[in-house]
Amino acid sequence: MSNLSDIGNLMHLYMHEVNPGEGTDVPDFLITATAKTLNALGGRNWVPVIVKEIGEDQYEVIGNSFIYAVAEAAGLEKVWCIIADSSDETTQLTKVLSGEIKPKINLSTATRDEIKAALQYLIEKPNSALKSVKLLIATDRIDEAPRQYWKTLEPITTLKCGISKGLKLNALKEVFYLTPQPMPEVSKDSPIKESTIKDSTELNRLTAAELKNMAKERGIAGYSKKKKSELVKLLSE
Numbered sequence: 001m002s003n004l005s006d007i008g009n010l011m012h013l014y015m016h017e018v019n020p021g022e023g024t025d026v027p028d029f030l031i032t033a034t035a036k037t038l039n040a041l042g043g044r045n046w047v048p049v050i051v052k053e054i055g056e057d058q059y060e061v062i063g064n065s066f067i068y069a070v071a072e073a074a075g076l077e078k079v080w081c082i083i084a085d086s087s088d089e090t091t092q093l094t095k096v097l098s099g100e101i102k103p104k105i106n107l108s109t110a111t112r113d114e115i116k117a118a119l120q121y122l123i124e125k126p127n128s129a130l131k132s133v134k135l136l137i138a139t140d141r142i143d144e145a146p147r148q149y150w151k152t153l154e155p156i157t158t159l160k161c162g163i164s165k166g167l168k169l170n171a172l173k174e175v176f177y178l179t180p181q182p183m184p185e186v187s188k189d190s191p192i193k194e195s196t197i198k199d200s201t202e203l204n205r206l207t208a209a210e211l212k213n214m215a216k217e218r219g220i221a222g223y224s225k226k227k228k229s230e231l232v233k234l235l236s237e
Contacts, residue, residue, distance in 0.1 A: 006083045010048060013081050015072060017057050018049070024065040035073035045071050045080050050094050052086040063094035107176040108150070112143040118175040129167035137161050145205045148181045155207050203232045211235060
């Protein structure tokens with residue numbers, strides 16, 4: 001099956017040996033126009049296609065799919081390729097490096113600078129749903145929130161940072177993902193751990209559902225009917 005000695009090598013493969021994989025969504029005009037330029041300037045793809053081996057003398061494109069589509073449109077008999085290993089991690093990285101998918105950052109653990117850079121990227125995009133968002137305000141409020149516990153991005157809409165449900169919240173999904181930690185374990189006989197939930201200010205940043213869950217664990221009677229402000233007061237005592 002896979003020849004480990006080929007991994008990392010630049011190889012001139014016959015087009016019929018290479019499966020296009022997922023292909024590219026680049027418009028046909030750009031593919032055909034680039035193919036014409038390729039043929040006019042020597043017919044050699046100086047930017048290689050990235051492939052993995054899927055069988056004996058059979059390969060599949062995992063990166064630079066546009067280059068493969070151009071080579072096919074140009075009628076090339078052979079295409080220059082770099083052989084990568086077949087792991088899912090390599091495929092993911094290759095697609096990120098070739099610009100075919102956008103990288104995302106883990107909002108659960110991201111630094112303030114990472115949050116700021118991601119928000120700035122989104123805000124500055126043409127016709128951005130977030131163009132009215134104040135970068136520094138949104139950055140600070142998201143950074144200071146207990147985002148390590150968030151299961152979704154929805155708590156951001158409670159931070160009064162200009163990001164509301166709908167298009168603005170959905171725009172964040174382009175650059176952020178979450179790996180939530182479990183909520184601090186509490187009981188009616190033990191206080192909330194100071195290292196995780198420090199005071200009422202931090203409790204205020206949790207959603208009502210998260211507060212009710214904590215109240216349930218502590219055995220607070222009638223928690224389901226209490227308002228968020230009442231829950232914060234009870235849990236901070």
